Amino acid sequence: MAAPIVNAEYVKEINKARRDLRSIISSKNCAPIMLRLAWHDAGTYDAQTKTGGPNGSIRNEEEYTHGANSGLKIALELCEGVKAKHPKITYADLYQVIMIFSLTYIMYLLLLCLLSYFMLHVSHMLLPCLGKFLVILTLSSLFAVVFVKLLIHLCYSLNIWTVCLAKVKTKGIQVLYMDNLLLFQLAGVVAVEVTGGPDISFQPGRKDSNVCPREGRLPDAKKDFQHLRDVFYRMGLSDKDIIALSGGHTLGRAHPERSGFDGPWTQEPLKFDNSYFVELLKGESEGLLKLPSDKTLLEDPEFRRYVELYAKDEDAFFRDYAESHKKLSELGFNPN
Numbered sequence: 614m615a616a617p618i619v620n621a622e623y624v625k626e627i628n629k630a631r632r633d634l635r636s637i638i639s640s641k642n643c644a645p646i647m648l649r650l651a652w653h654d655a656g657t658y659d660a661q662t663k664t665g666g667p668n669g670s671i672r673n674e675e676e677y678t679h680g681a682n683s684g685l686k687i688a689l690e691l692c693e694g695v696k697a698k699h700p701k702i703t704y705a706d707l708y709q710v711i712m713i714f715s716l717t718y719i720m721y722l723l724l725l726c727l728l729s730y731f732m733l734h735v736s737h738m739l740l741p742c743l744g745k746f747l748v749i750l751t752l753s754s755l756f757a758v759v760f761v762k763l764l765i766h767l768c769y770s771l772n773i774w775t776v777c778l779a780k781v782k783t784k785g786i787q788v789l790y791m792d793n794l795l796l797f798q799l800a801g802v803v804a805v806e807v808t809g810g811p812d813i814s815f816q817p818g819r820k821d822s823n824v825c826p827r828e829g830r831l832p833d834a835k836k837d838f839q840h841l842r843d844v845f846y847r848m849g850l851s852d853k854d855i856i857a858l859s860g861g862h863t864l865g866r867a868h869p870e871r872s873g874f875d876g877p878w879t880q881e882p883l884k885f886d887n888s889y890f891v892e893l894l895k896g897e898s899e900g901l902l903k904l905p906s907d908k909t910l911l912e913d914p915e916f917r918r919y920v921e922l923y924a925k926d927e928d929a930f931f932r933d934y935a936e937s938h939k940k941l942s943e944l945g946f947n948p949n
């Protein structure tokens with residue numbers, strides 16, 4: 614699929630989508646699942662083969678039915694609602710639609726002229742004066758009808774969206790909808806923002822893809838720090854990224870029917886703060902979850918150093934999280 618042209622119109626559309634996402638995420642309290650969607654779309658990236666990554670492919674059944682993505686269909690459907698509100702028709706499409714309209718009418722007029730010429734010619738040869746008058750009358754009414762039709766058409770054209778969408782459907786011209794991956798990554802950024810987390814700079818212009826990575830690229834919650842390193846290094850990310858991004862578990866909870874695990878990581882799972890690290894250092898707490906992949910962050914000295922830093926310095930966590938999240942959302946994408 615072609616990369617979208619990031620012009621002023623596209624940026625305006627993104628800002629509108631951002632506002633819609635903000636209102637959906639706040640009203641439905643779905644920040645955690647939206648963040649998980651963005652992470653799971655991006656976390657399949659393989660830096661060596663340059664496959665997977667934040668490319669919207671998770672919207673395909675082949676990928677969202679992977680075991681690790683259990684439950685994410687809910688987030689996909691929420692995004693679908695936002696996407697439907699932001700069809701983006703390129704100028705090229707628009708020109709094509711207008712051209713088809715104009716061509717139809719020009720041909721219509723040409724045919725009418727030819728017909729009139731032919732009829733006048735025949736009437737001149739065959740008919741008396743009254744006959745000529747009748748033919749001219751008929752032709753003038755025909756012209757009047759065409760003129761009125763053209764006027765109606767012009768008014769109709771003023772409502773450009775309606776015209777485009779209707780004609781695009783019937784003429785089969787492709788509407789370029791807002792890219793899925795853009796929406797998923799935007800949803801991740803907005804999820805962090807509306808729950809009180811840091812602002813994450815967002816660069817549009819990625820390309821949607823339909824190519825799904827094979828199953829098994831996302832981390833396994835039952836494994837240790839070496840496995841985490843294998844997975845995140847494959848993406849081209851660092852130790853610091855692993856710890857900072859794991860702080861995403863400050864939001865949400867695990868669901869037994871999805872992952873087999875149960876419960877939230879923090880007391881306030883709809884608030885983005887550094888409490889994930891504070892709780893991790895505290896050890897087991899009644900009602901709170903620690904996955905084996907969370908606990909393993911304390912086993913490696915380099916990892917533990919970051920856990921301790923982020924537990925005592927929320928600003929450092931926010932700064933590093935924003936940086937790592939941006940990296941994650943831009944894997945395989947060079948904005949320049």
Ligand code: HEM
Pocket residue numbers: 644645646648649652684832833834835841858859860861862864865866867868869871872873874904906
């Ligand atoms: C949820 C594993 C990294 C964000 C979960 C769940 C598991 C898991 C098992 C529970 C799913 C469920 O039952 O609904 C892991 C592992 C990671 C990892 C092994 C490796 C480090 C991340 C990262 C982020 C993230 C990097 C975001 C930056 C979330 C969120 C939820 C979640 C927000 C809660 C979803 C909800 O409430 O519906 N994760 N995760 N995770 N994960 Fe992770």
